[in-house]
Amino acid sequence: MKFILKYVALVVCFTFIDGVKFRCDYKYTYLGWLKYHEIPATWYDARLQCKFEGGILASPTVPGLKTLMLDLFCKPEIFTGIHATFSKEQYYSVDGIPLAQIPHEWESNEPDNKNDSERCITLNSNGKFSDARCDEPRPYICFRENSQADVNVCGTLDSEYHFESSTNKCYKFHTTPRTFARANFVCSAEGGHLAIINSDEESRVIAQVFAKYPASKMIGNFQKDFAFIGFHNWGESADWTTIHGQSIQEAGFAKFTSGQPDNATTGEYCGSVLRNGLLGDLGCENHFAFICEKSPDYPLLCDNIKVIDESNHNHDCTNNAQEKQIESVSNKNKTNPKHIVPAS
Ligand SMILES: *[C@@H]1O[C@H](CO)[C@@H](O)[C@H](O)[C@H]1NC(C)=O
Ligand SMILES: *[C@@H]1O[C@H](CO)[C@@H](O)[C@H](O)[C@H]1NC(C)=O
Ligand SMILES: *[C@@H]1O[C@H](CO)[C@@H](O)[C@H](O)[C@H]1NC(C)=O
Ligand SMILES: [Ca+2]
Ligand SMILES: [Ca+2]
Numbered sequence: 001m002k003f004i005l006k007y008v009a010l011v012v013c014f015t016f017i018d019g020v021k022f023r024c025d026y027k028y029t030y031l032g033w034l035k036y037h038e039i040p041a042t043w044y045d046a047r048l049q050c051k052f053e054g055g056i057l058a059s060p061t062v063p064g065l066k067t068l069m070l071d072l073f074c075k076p077e078i079f080t081g082i083h084a085t086f087s088k089e090q091y092y093s094v095d096g097i098p099l100a101q102i103p104h105e106w107e108s109n110e111p112d113n114k115n116d117s118e119r120c121i122t123l124n125s126n127g128k129f130s131d132a133r134c135d136e137p138r139p140y141i142c143f144r145e146n147s148q149a150d151v152n153v154c155g156t157l158d159s160e161y162h163f164e165s166s167t168n169k170c171y172k173f174h175t176t177p178r179t180f181a182r183a184n185f186v187c188s189a190e191g192g193h194l195a196i197i198n199s200d201e202e203s204r205v206i207a208q209v210f211a212k213y214p215a216s217k218m219i220g221n222f223q224k225d226f227a228f229i230g231f232h233n234w235g236e237s238a239d240w241t242t243i244h245g246q247s248i249q250e251a252g253f254a255k256f257t258s259g260q261p262d263n264a265t266t267g268e269y270c271g272s273v274l275r276n277g278l279l280g281d282l283g284c285e286n287h288f289a290f291i292c293e294k295s296p297d298y299p300l301l302c303d304n305i306k307v308i309d310e311s312n313h314n315h316d317c318t319n320n321a322q323e324k325q326i327e328s329v330s331n332k333n334k335t336n337p338k339h340i341v342p343a344s
Contacts (some may be wrong), residue, residue: 019303020150023053023191028304029068030143034058036072040137043079043120045185047094050081050142052189054157056082058143059093060123061102069141070127079131079140088115091121104129146304155296156191162204163296170294171195171209173227175218177287180270183228184243192294196242197253197273206291207277211237218289226280228256231271233281237263240271248279255279277290 026033033055041049045056051055059081060066069078081094082102091099107124113129122133131137154161155169161170170192178186180194187194197203206229215224230243231251240248240261248254248271256290257274261281269282272288282288 019305020148021301021303022144022151026055026142026144026302027072028302030066030146031062031068032034032147033304034068034072035142037138037141037142038073038075038138041079041115042137043083043085043140045135046079046140047136048185050140051287053142053188053191055142055144057094058141059095059102060104061093061095061097061098063103065143066103066123066127066258068094070124070125072141073125073139075125075139077122077124077132077138079132079138080121080123080129080199082129083134084119085134088119092272106130143165151227151301153296154294154300155301156294158186158190159291161190161192161294162209167199167202167205168296169202170296171206172292172294173209173213174290174292175213177218177289178228178288180228180232180282180284180285183288184230187230187290187292190292190294191299192292195273195291195293196229196230196244196251197277197279199252202252203255203273203277206273207275209291210273210275210277212236220287222287222289224289226272226276226288228282229271230289230293231279232284233269233271235267235269253279256281281282 022028023034023035026035035053036054037049049056057079058065058069060069065265082091082099083094086089093102104179105128107126107128107130110129111118113131118131118133120132122130122132124130151157152159152161153163158172162174163170172190172192174183174186184194195206197206210227218224231240231248232243233239234241240254242248244249254280257276257278257280260279261268263281266283268283270281270284272280272283273291274280281317
């Protein structure tokens with residue numbers, strides 16, 4: 001018994017020392033991992049982006065989390081995960097906590113539900129809340145709470161990515177049909193990209209992945225023998241290019257199935273793979289299944305025990321302001337080279 005206890009203690013210890021890994025683009029804190037997204041998105045896209053990254057759209061559900069969130073951004077306001085998109089006035093965080101249970105103070109004159117169209121809540125730089133339109137883009141923060149769950153061999157928490165040793169890559173087949181642009185969004189947020197076929201071998205591997213998803217496994221009314229992958233032709237004829245910028249010939253696989261590309265109906269400028277592992281063209285705006293590819297070592301993973309070096313993460317708004325000033329001075333130098341300020 002003693003021995004077992006000792007062993008358990010050791011294992012616990014080791015787990016701790018080993019740490020739990022998660023994407024390095026997140027900052028690890030005592031409450032969990034946080035990532036500031038400075039490029040504004042609609043509330044809906046922000047929620048999805050966080051979800052696909054392995055977290056949730058952050059809400060300041062406890063005072064400590066609010067402090068951490070306020071440290072991360074310098075903009076006047078960000079979206080929180082608190083929303084009433086299902087029913088008017090019924091505000092909950094995306095993880096189901098009612099607004100009444102979230103400590104909050106409103107900005108003066110808020111909430112005003114302007115024009116009866118404000119269903120999302122922002123966190124402002126002074127720590128107060130406002131209600132706002134969900135479809136007007138804002139920056140936001142993703143959050144993943146502390147957890148012992150560790151990433152898999154594909155470097156993700158998503159168990160639908162499967163490692164293929166012959167290509168040293170991971171693949172995920174998405175059965176929910178999306179447009180090419182949305183498919184690209186999903187794969188990117190998951191840390192991968194729409195699959196790119198670089199060899200006959202990879203074409204074979206992808207055909208095997210596809211074979212695991214017969215039409216009967218996909219719900220909805222769409223053509224189930226095509227899946228979007230990562231090439232397109234910029235809306236021009238015969239300029240088939242991967243999303244990483246190579247021609248499909250340079251990328252290493254350019255075999256279309258017979259009868260494709262056919263630029264059918266309204267024009268087909270996006271790339272797909274068929275069940276035989278060969279290529280086809282599809283309308284970018286139509287909805288199809290798609291295949292993501294992910295490198296096991298991207299995004300980089302960090303151990304949650306390397307907590308302390310906060311210097312390169314913390315947004316220092318004053319520094320930023322100084323940088324901006326320097327920038328504007330240097331711009332002045334360029335526009336007026338004769339404008340010389342003596343160095344002090
Ligand atoms: C307010 O809502 C109405 C009806 O939904 C809409 O027609 C109008 O454009 C909105 N006004 C503003 C300023 O958003
Ligand atoms: C593809 O189809 C569209 C719509 O019919 C047409 O406008 C376009 O010229 C075609 N492109 C080529 C390369 O045939
Ligand atoms: C702008 O000009 C001043 C004066 O010559 C100089 O001190 C400063 O470094 C310049 N800034 C840049 C970025 O060129
Ligand atoms: Ca408002
Ligand atoms: Ca076609």
